[in-house]
Amino acid sequence: MTTVYLIRHAEAEGNVYRRCQGQYDSLLTPRGHQQLPYLAKRFEAVPLDAVYASDLFRARTTAKAVAAPHGLNVETRPVLREIDMGDWEDIPWAELPRIWPKEYAVWHARPWEAVPPHGESVMQAGRRMLDGVRRLVGAHAGQTFAVVTHGSAIRGALTIAHGLAPEQMGEIGWGDNTCVAKFVFDGPDKIDVVYENDASHLPQELSTFASIGWTDHKGVPSTPQIWFRRADPMDEEDAAKIVAFMRELHQNAYGTDAGVNPAALLADVARAQRVSPRSCCFGCLEDGTPASLVYLKTWYDDEPDVGLVGGFCIDKAYRGHGLSGQILGQAISVYRALGKDYLCAHVASENARAQGFYHKFAFEQRGEYRDENGLHFRMFKRICID
Structure with a gap:
């Protein structure tokens, strides 16, 4: 035997x-x-x-x-x-x-x-x-x-x-x-x-x-699953949604959305999508409702092995429903396909909620970054397969 x-x-x-x-x-x-x-x-x-x-x-x-x-x-x-x-x-x-x-x-x-x-x-x-x-x-x-x-x-x-x-x-x-x-x-x-x-x-x-939330052990989660579609910065409705998500992100991070320049933002999105069409996507519910935004600064080349996050944002109506891992998964998929070793996010030093998100998914702080919005922690996650 x-x-x-x-x-x-x-x-x-x-x-x-x-x-x-x-x-x-x-x-x-x-x-x-x-x-x-x-x-x-x-x-x-x-x-x-x-x-x-x-x-x-x-x-x-x-x-x-x-x-x-x-x-x-x-x-x-x-x-x-x-x-x-x-x-x-x-x-x-x-x-x-x-x-x-x-x-x-x-x-x-x-x-x-x-x-x-x-x-x-x-x-x-x-x-x-x-x-x-x-x-x-x-x-x-x-x-x-x-x-x-x-x-x-x-x-x-x-x-x-x-x-x-x-x-x-x-x-x-x-x-x-x-x-x-x-x-x-x-x-x-x-x-x-x-x-x-x-x-x-x-x-x-x-x-x-x-x-x-798998309640029946047959592979059917009870929490929502999202699909991703390209957010088109040249489309008036999509552009407005991109800006709205980024305003909400800035409001949550800094207490003001004054730092959002819609024209500059949409130009950066278009620049990123020339590198990868998936650089800016809406995470959508089954009926097509955009519930989240994933924006990746794929044009960033100061660190060749690093993929920089431009912004993750989940509509407040859908927070706490298991979407955070799914938007992170989309970012990792994009940057792994581009050959990056690390995912990096600049997280406002006063934004405890965002810091909690990144710590939950095993990001580590490595240095700091300062811009017109103030001090940020540089959070890194290794994504390459050894």
Whole structure:
């Protein structure tokens, strides 16, 4: 008999930023790093002969926490990767039904047969990953090892391991980040699933499901998801909205919006969008209502490895509804695509609320900046994948 612990990676960017991230490589979140010691503790007394992981950062980083107490190295295997989401990679989930309505409708209603354009299905990913595990079982007959992989791949693999038909995949619930399944193999083909989707090692305050409002464990968050559209500075209505958001941001930061020069602002937005059309976007609700603004100064080149934030603003009616991570995710997506290593924001020294936002998402203060509006802290977040 060979025992395999199948582990989902710790909380990663896509889980919080509400973006479709299959084989897109992303970092762990601050809560993801907090989850790791609890996972390590769970396996501290479990005899392990080897630890394997997908080669994606979020899986191999999680695997190191499992391997460290045993003095083991993590061996990576691309076959253990998450589902390939093809053209959907790094697209906000709320954007998919707008761009690919027919394909997304199948994903929503019949996920076992849905294949994103140029991607693969959940069942294909599950079979690929499980076949990779079977090969490892052949190399570790009679031993015990851990495999750190991904949510959709695990769901597909569990469907196969239970002998269910693909259309019965819905009977396999989603597992929280760092959840564990225990498989016992009698040869490569006969599998006994001892337990699955067990995240009992996590305290409630570190549960991803609890924090983002997943109430049914089937991947449907109860908080709003937003999609992004380009804010056109040449369009009269869009221009007015851009200025209104930036006035609100200045009012919140400095107690006055006197520093907003609409003409100069819109010229800077146009300049930024020549670098990337996504440099200034509205985060919109399902009905198209702009609920937030993401403005990035992509024309900034004083520090070649730094992407500078021009402004994040959420309409006061939608604050406190989980949108902050989504607007940050959009900024990271833009600057990572531009090859930046760091995201930087200049935060007014008196703006405690904004400082709280950046500290929540693990920005660190590195220096100060002063302009006509006063003193600012320079807040940095590393966004490149090592």
